[in-house]
Amino acid sequence: MKPYSVKELLAKQPIGERVEVNGWVRTFRSNRFVALNDGSTIHNLQCVVDFENFDENLLKQISSGAALKVTGTLVESQGRGQSVEVQASDVFIHGTADPDTYPIQPKKHSLEFLREKAHLRVRTSTFSAVMRVRSALAFAVHQYFQQQGFYYMHPPIITGSDAEGAGEMFRVTTLDPKNSPVDEKGEVDYSQDFFGKETNLTVSGQLEAETYAMGLGNVYTFGPTFRAENSNTSRHLAEFWMIEPEMAFYDLDANMDLAEDFIQSILRYVLENCKDDLEFLEKRLLDEEKTKPQNERSEMSLLEKLKFVVDNNFKRVTYTEAIDILRNSKPNKKKKFQFPIDEWGADLQSEHERYLVEKHFKCPVILFDYPANIKAFYMRLNEDGKTVRAMDVLFPGIGEIVGGSQREERLEVLQQKIKDLDIDEKELWWYLDLRRFGTAVHSGFGLGFERMVQFTTGMGNIRDVIPYPRFPQNAEF
Ligand code: 4AD
Ligand code: MG
Numbered sequence: 001m002k003p004y005s006v007k008e009l010l011a012k013q014p015i016g017e018r019v020e021v022n023g024w025v026r027t028f029r030s031n032r033f034v035a036l037n038d039g040s041t042i043h044n045l046q047c048v049v050d051f052e053n054f055d056e057n058l059l060k061q062i063s064s065g066a067a068l069k070v071t072g073t074l075v076e077s078q079g080r081g082q083s084v085e086v087q088a089s090d091v092f093i094h095g096t097a098d099p100d101t102y103p104i105q106p107k108k109h110s111l112e113f114l115r116e117k118a119h120l121r122v123r124t125s126t127f128s129a130v131m132r133v134r135s136a137l138a139f140a141v142h143q144y145f146q147q148q149g150f151y152y153m154h155p156p157i158i159t160g161s162d163a164e165g166a167g168e169m170f171r172v173t174t175l176d177p178k179n180s181p182v183d184e185k186g187e188v189d190y191s192q193d194f195f196g197k198e199t200n201l202t203v204s205g206q207l208e209a210e211t212y213a214m215g216l217g218n219v220y221t222f223g224p225t226f227r228a229e230n231s232n233t234s235r236h237l238a239e240f241w242m243i244e245p246e247m248a249f250y251d252l253d254a255n256m257d258l259a260e261d262f263i264q265s266i267l268r269y270v271l272e273n274c275k276d277d278l279e280f281l282e283k284r285l286l287d288e289e290k291t292k293p294q295n296e297r298s299e300m301s302l303l304e305k306l307k308f309v310v311d312n313n314f315k316r317v318t319y320t321e322a323i324d325i326l327r328n329s330k331p332n333k334k335k336k337f338q339f340p341i342d343e344w345g346a347d348l349q350s351e352h353e354r355y356l357v358e359k360h361f362k363c364p365v366i367l368f369d370y371p372a373n374i375k376a377f378y379m380r381l382n383e384d385g386k387t388v389r390a391m392d393v394l395f396p397g398i399g400e401i402v403g404g405s406q407r408e409e410r411l412e413v414l415q416q417k418i419k420d421l422d423i424d425e426k427e428l429w430w431y432l433d434l435r436r437f438g439t440a441v442h443s444g445f446g447l448g449f450e451r452m453v454q455f456t457t458g459m460g461n462i463r464d465v466i467p468y469p470r471f472p473q474n475a476e477f
Pocket of ligand 1: 244
């Protein structure tokens with residue numbers, strides 16, 4: 001007999017059939033009702049283990065967290081809350097879970113508590129729902145790009161370049177920290193290191209993706225990315241996954257069109273394919289919101305928010321317009337912003353991004369044409385000589401979810417920029433070659449996958465949407 005998954009069984013409902021299911025006990029009530037979950041769905045399968053038919057010693061081993069194989073007949077349920085149940089004739093205990101020490105008890109645990117039990121938290125409804133949605137989103141990403149004719153490209157994880165120029169990198173070395181070779185200047189001699197040069201974990205696969213776009217046409221990456229920024233926020237991780245499409249012959253407008261269509265399309269996919277999980281997460285969020293003060297509660301439910309993003313165009317606004325709006329905004333005048341906006345050129349903080357999205361426009365916003373000196377070196381300079389063809393997609397509750405740009409394709413302009421920023425041109429010889437040989441207009445962007453999962457699931461903290469979050473002072477598991 002091939003075992004059913006709980007999901008298959010609840011979908012097919014083969015009443016009267018003798019069935020077999022494996023799973024973990026969520027609850028065991030009245031020494032009789034086992035709620036079994038195998039991770040295939042948010043729903044549990046009720047298994048009736050009639051105590052009259054079972055040995056007392058066996059019943060004692062059934063408790064939350066235990067792994068069971070239940071064999072029995074599928075019948076219509078007498079009780080409320082489920083349509084079918086398994087009338088168990090046989091129970092095999094794969095493994096028990098001592099109720100005195102098993103941390104996940106059938107009661108409400110805080111997300112902070114569960115973060116410390118990250119190896120077990122996927123056995124809760126919340127985390128299993130989040131992780132199923134995460135998986136569906138990842139699938140939707142590939143499906144979208146593959147259907148659009150993009151090729152999946154794998155940039156290196158270990159690299160010698162700092163794509164974003166922010167210097168927030170994790171060093172990769174095999175040198176002994178206590179006994180590193182030094183050069184004449186007394187500095188660590190990386191020529192004797194494994195790669196013969198300084199290397200780090202990638203902060204972005206963009207530069208390598210550009211090289212592939214200039215040959216394959218349209219490509220996308222989807223992989224882990226590392227940033228050693230000391231940001232203890234609910235939106236930053238030291239290790240996160242990023243999706244970076246890069247398109248030859250796309251200008252910034254085409255780039256923005258693609259970003260919008262892409263985001264809407266993957267959200268549509270989860271709306272269609274993760275209904276049960278999203279409904280559960282919507283209820284969870286409603287309960288959480290009830291604990292917040294009235295003025296901080298969201299006006300829309302989770303599903304309303306997702307549908308809103310799918311059905312409405314993103315508002316496109318230049319940085320300059322945004323600065324005007326922010327400068328004249330109530331919180332700025334009343335000095336409510338932690339970083340007041342005084343003049344053109346200021347870098348936008350998440351409080352400003354969220355004001356624009358949540359209070360002013362009340363929809364996703366794409367800001368573009370940012371000041372050159374607050375953006376990375378590779379962005380195309382506008383005719384005004386002071387702004388670049390950058391774009392950020394801003395989302396409610398999240399702030400920046402996408403960062404992208406049209407790339408500087410003119411060799412001399414790029415060389416000048418590299419010089420101005422004191423970047424070592426020699427390190428970027430291959431990147432500059434793209435501008436020497438068959439250069440062309442091209443563009444791309446990066447979507448922070450965890451921020452997308454956060455938005456889709458309504459989870460407040462980014463540490464709760466990745467299996468094992470990496471952040472300052474934490475690399476457990
Ligand atoms: O804006 P960023 O730094 O852009 C790039 O890396 C470009 N190379 C992308 C490109 O044009 N190909 O990062 C892109 C996105 C951000 O908008 C954000 O969603 C996410 O990556 N991100 C982070 N997510 C979690 N933790 C962090 N520390 C993140 N830093 C950026
Ligand atoms: Mg950015």
